[in-house]
Amino acid sequence: MEEFSALFHGFAVALSWYNIGMMSVGIVLGIVIGVLPGLGGPNGVAILLPLTFTMSPTSAIIMLSCIYWGTLFAGAITSVLFNIPGETHSVATTFDGYPLAQQGRAGEALTASFTGSFIGAFVAVLLITFLAPLVAKFALEFGPPEFFAVYLLTFCSFVGTGKDPAKTIIAMMLGFGLAAIGMDTVSGELRMTFGWSELLRGIDFLIVVIGLFGVGEILISMEEGLAFEGKSAKINMKVVLETWKKLPKYWLTLIRSSAIGCWMGITPGGATAASFMGYGIAKRFSKDGDKFGTGMLEGVIAPETAAHASGTAALLPMIALGIPGSATAAVLLGGLMIWGLQPGPLLFVEQKDFVWGLIASMYLSNIAGLIIVLTTVPLFAAILRIPFSIIAPIIIVVCAIGAYSVHSAMLDIWFMVLFGIVGYVMKKLDYPLAPMVLSLVLGDRAEAAFRQTMMGSKGDLEIFWSNSLVGSITTLALVMLFWPLISAAWRRLRGGTKAARLAA
Amino acid sequence: MMKLTRKLFNRTSLLPFSLAALACVATLPNQAYAWEPTKPVEVIIPAGAGGASDQMARTIQGIVVKHQLMKQPMLIINKGGASGAEGIMDVKDSKGNPHKLMVAFSAIYTLPIAVNLPFNWRDLNPVAMIASDEFLLWVNSDTPYKTAKEYLDAAKKANGAFKMGGTGSKREDHIITVALDKIAGAKFTYIPYKSGGEAATQLVGKHIDSNVNNPSENIAQWRAGQVRALCVFSEQRMVYKDKITKDQSWADIPTCKESGVDVQYQMLRAFFLPGGTTADQAAYYAELLKKVTATPEWKDYVAKQALKEVYLTGADFVKFLEKDEAFHNKLMHEAGFAAKK
Numbered sequence: 001m002e003e004f005s006a007l008f009h010g011f012a013v014a015l016s017w018y019n020i021g022m023m024s025v026g027i028v029l030g031i032v033i034g035v036l037p038g039l040g041g042p043n044g045v046a047i048l049l050p051l052t053f054t055m056s057p058t059s060a061i062i063m064l065s066c067i068y069w070g071t072l073f074a075g076a077i078t079s080v081l082f083n084i085p086g087e088t089h090s091v092a093t094t095f096d097g098y099p100l101a102q103q104g105r106a107g108e109a110l111t112a113s114f115t116g117s118f119i120g121a122f123v124a125v126l127l128i129t130f131l132a133p134l135v136a137k138f139a140l141e142f143g144p145p146e147f148f149a150v151y152l153l154t155f156c157s158f159v160g161t162g163k164d165p166a167k168t169i170i171a172m173m174l175g176f177g178l179a180a181i182g183m184d185t186v187s188g189e190l191r192m193t194f195g196w197s198e199l200l201r202g203i204d205f206l207i208v209v210i211g212l213f214g215v216g217e218i219l220i221s222m223e224e225g226l227a228f229e230g231k232s233a234k235i236n237m238k239v240v241l242e243t244w245k246k247l248p249k250y251w252l253t254l255i256r257s258s259a260i261g262c263w264m265g266i267t268p269g270g271a272t273a274a275s276f277m278g279y280g281i282a283k284r285f286s287k288d289g290d291k292f293g294t295g296m297l298e299g300v301i302a303p304e305t306a307a308h309a310s311g312t313a314a315l316l317p318m319i320a321l322g323i324p325g326s327a328t329a330a331v332l333l334g335g336l337m338i339w340g341l342q343p344g345p346l347l348f349v350e351q352k353d354f355v356w357g358l359i360a361s362m363y364l365s366n367i368a369g370l371i372i373v374l375t376t377v378p379l380f381a382a383i384l385r386i387p388f389s390i391i392a393p394i395i396i397v398v399c400a401i402g403a404y405s406v407h408s409a410m411l412d413i414w415f416m417v418l419f420g421i422v423g424y425v426m427k428k429l430d431y432p433l434a435p436m437v438l439s440l441v442l443g444d445r446a447e448a449a450f451r452q453t454m455m456g457s458k459g460d461l462e463i464f465w466s467n468s469l470v471g472s473i474t475t476l477a478l479v480m481l482f483w484p485l486i487s488a489a490w491r492r493l494r495g496g497t498k499a500a501r502l503a504a
Numbered sequence: 505m506m507k508l509t510r511k512l513f514n515r516t517s518l519l520p521f522s523l524a525a526l527a528c529v530a531t532l533p534n535q536a537y538a539w540e541p542t543k544p545v546e547v548i549i550p551a552g553a554g555g556a557s558d559q560m561a562r563t564i565q566g567i568v569v570k571h572q573l574m575k576q577p578m579l580i581i582n583k584g585g586a587s588g589a590e591g592i593m594d595v596k597d598s599k600g601n602p603h604k605l606m607v608a609f610s611a612i613y614t615l616p617i618a619v620n621l622p623f624n625w626r627d628l629n630p631v632a633m634i635a636s637d638e639f640l641l642w643v644n645s646d647t648p649y650k651t652a653k654e655y656l657d658a659a660k661k662a663n664g665a666f667k668m669g670g671t672g673s674k675r676e677d678h679i680i681t682v683a684l685d686k687i688a689g690a691k692f693t694y695i696p697y698k699s700g701g702e703a704a705t706q707l708v709g710k711h712i713d714s715n716v717n718n719p720s721e722n723i724a725q726w727r728a729g730q731v732r733a734l735c736v737f738s739e740q741r742m743v744y745k746d747k748i749t750k751d752q753s754w755a756d757i758p759t760c761k762e763s764g765v766d767v768q769y770q771m772l773r774a775f776f777l778p779g780g781t782t783a784d785q786a787a788y789y790a791e792l793l794k795k796v797t798a799t800p801e802w803k804d805y806v807a808k809q810a811l812k813e814v815y816l817t818g819a820d821f822v823k824f825l826e827k828d829e830a831f832h833n834k835l836m837h838e839a840g841f842a843a844k845k
Contacts, residue, residue, distance in 0.1 A: 042553055046553050046580070046582070049562060050562065050565055050566060050569060053566040053569070053570065054570075139705075140705065140708055140709035141709060142709065143706060143709060143711030144695070144711065182585060182586050183585070183586035183587050183589065183619075184673075185587065185672050185673060185696055185698060186673055186696050187673055187674075188587070188618050188619070188672060188673030188674035188675065188678070188696070188841070189618070189619055189673075189674075189843070190586065190589075190619045197589075197593045197597075197622075200585055200586035200589045200590050200593060201583070201585025201586055201589075201590040202585060202586070321705065321708075321724075322701075322724040322725075327552075327553065330552070330553060330701075331553045334553065334555075334558060334559045334562065337559055337808070338559065338562060338563055338566060340804075342723070342724060342727070342808075343724060344723070344724020344725065344727060344728060345724060345725070345727075345728035345730065346724070346727055346728050407583070407585075407590075408581070448696075448698070452695050452696070452697070455693060455694075455695055456667055456693065456695060456711075
């Protein structure tokens with residue numbers, strides 16, 4: 001077991017007081033960055049990168065990766081408490097996390113989400129430790145058709161989760177339309193900017209999310225009558241233990257989401273796609289699937305586990321191949337070069353101390369992260385005790401700062417307000433928001449992958465079944481899309497035979 | 505300080521002493537400038553975090569901090585939307601702001617032509633060019649092609665079945681691909697990816713047949729023996745003689761011209777101030793960049809990224825820009841990349 005000795009060597013590197021100090025600093029910073037909407041992991045890491053130029057590369061990457069873990073953990077906090085995703089990958093966490101908080105079970109939701117995150121990360125780190133070179137090769141198998149198939153699978157696992165498929169599809173198409181604004185990388189031309197230079201960069205996903213969820217939610221609450229007293233929320237550590245007692249029940253969801261997350265992180269579909277897929281699939285296969293969206297713990301665990309597993313696994317192709325699996329990983333990769341390391345396939349061979357120090361630090365920092373965030377559960381849950389009339393203006397201000405900080409543009413704040421109104425109207429008319437957000441995030445990439453595929457195959461759709469990998473993903477996607485029909489047919493068939501047997 | 509020296513010079517006849525004082529002034533780090541930043545300086549990168557421009561800016565930021573070359577801090581801001589148009593327009597709209605620098609690459613010529621962006625580099629105040637980036641023709645090492653000629657002949661025979669991957673559309677990689685068709689008669693199906701890193705991985709995974717990445721975008725895969733460099737699109741070979749792979753250095757790669765394919769293309773790496781800023785302000789940053797390029801950290805960086813060291817400022821830089829713009833103008837129009845007016 002060569003990996004074991006290397007890993008223990010890594011622990012020896014990571015376990016110095018200095019590195020543990022850097023770890024804690026990183027995680028706390030990450031939590032702060034994660035809680036503020038708009039200021040995401042990539043920005044946070046990029047801003048703090050210059051601070052690390054004087055450190056040793058190992059300490060530097062430990063601190064920066066801890067910021068990343070911190071943001072992964074903390075993205076859930078505002079999703080659960082205020083229905084505002086602090087990070088793009090925690091949008092799906094709002095679906096069940098916020099209803100739970102409304103029922104006064106914020107503590108449970110936070111504990112479940114943090115623990116799920118931890119388990120997802122742990123599975124991904126195990127994968128990195130023992131299968132890195134093997135799995136890294138798998139990432140190379142992904143060309144444009146494979147990428148498109150993965151996105152298709154994400155979309156398909158989500159269609160039909162809403163009550164009304166027609167409304168789901170309308171919302172999804174709106175998202176695709178918004179995603180198409182700005183520069184089209186495939187043709188190199190501008191689309192739907194109407195000669196307005198402010199629209200060149202497109203409509204940022206985060207601004208839409210802050211508007212739809214954050215501002216929209218506040219508009220709804222205002223209409224429902226200002227509830228001047230805050231929600232009751234238990235403030236003691238017991239809630240953590242009580243929630244833990246319930247978690248083993250969801251072992252299947254945990255395993256499934258971890259697997260989805262690891263896979264999406266490596267390929268690299270990204271943590272956001274992973275969280276949506278984790279939620280969509282859990283909803284489809286859970287026996288309480290119908291109750292998803294009303295405040296199910298399972299609906300919090302599924303996306304968070306997948307997101308954190310994916311975020312962690314995204315570092316694998318970065319370490320083993322020099323391919324960033326996520327935006328944050330791309331910034332870290334730039335950092336590697338500045339510290340004088342050459343990322344790429346030879347990193348494992350040439351920089352053993354660095355690589356195994358980093359991997360060992362992933363174990364330690366996730367444990368440290370879990371402890372730190374769990375101690376904050378009562379604190380954050382207590383925020384809900386503050387009356388709405390006080391907290392609402394604060395939320396609006398935080399949202400506006402978040403929207404502004406994405407591109408430092410005033411116009412984005414107006415977009416946020418606009419999408420707040422859109423979100424309010426959509427909720428009133430019972431249109432689901434999630435499919436719109438999903439297609440806004442992935443629409444651009446899915447479109448590029450599809451068009452790259454078509455350029456390569458000269459317009460032949462058979463390419464989506466041209467090898468076993470892409471063929472099985474595409475088929476799986478179609479099965480997911482028609483799952484309601486398939487399961488209905490299956491039930492009928494079985495029902496039919498039963499009836500026949502009874503008749504006989 | 506200057507005044508003091510002059511006084512000393514006038515009052516005393518102790519020439520050696522005053523000379524020593526003068527020398528002292530010249531070597532002091534905080535020499536007097538005609539203008540100096542009074543606020544933190546924003547560096548706008550019209551590209552995403554982690555890319556080549558971003559890394560360069562962050563390296564410079566590191567050097568400035570380490571050697572204390574500037575009193576005010578430097579902030580790096582990525583505005584990479586719309587292939588960089590977001591950042592370029594932001595700097596254009598910051599007329600007269602001397603606390604904003606832009607990192608420029610060839611998008612300053614190609615974007616206005618490709619998408620009718622209302623921009624021309626003359627709208628800005630050119631500060632200095634600090635390097636130029638090379639482009640190479642790369643194939644997967646599992647393929648049998650050892651020279652550019654062999655590969656391009658095979659591509660010619662395949663008549664469009666070979667796939668060339670690159671960054672974006674109607675930009676530098678795409679321009680080179682079209683030039684290869686024009687000059688060597690090798691038609692490619694061009695697949696635009698989001699970044700050079702992606703094009704590198706796709707080549708290793710054999711989803712494309714070749715790419716024309718910068719040295720820094722493919723170095724990792726080259727060292728690991730996954731890709732092979734066929735030629736460099738340059739007048740002369742690169743200067744770096746240290747072995748990068750087991751048996752090759754950057755200098756060992758022949759030019760495409762040597763292989764009988766006379767395609768040349770290089771990309772500037774330069775800095776601009778917004779328009780309406782003064783010559784003194786541009787001179788301050790030109791001086792700052794000159795100091796940066798003299799540090800060992802910068803030498804190390806250019807060697808690692810295999811950048812060509814070029815330092816141009818003032819009239820020389822403007823002359824270069826005019827020539828380079830005309831060159832791009834011609835290429836873009838020949839390739840049919842110009843947008844309809």
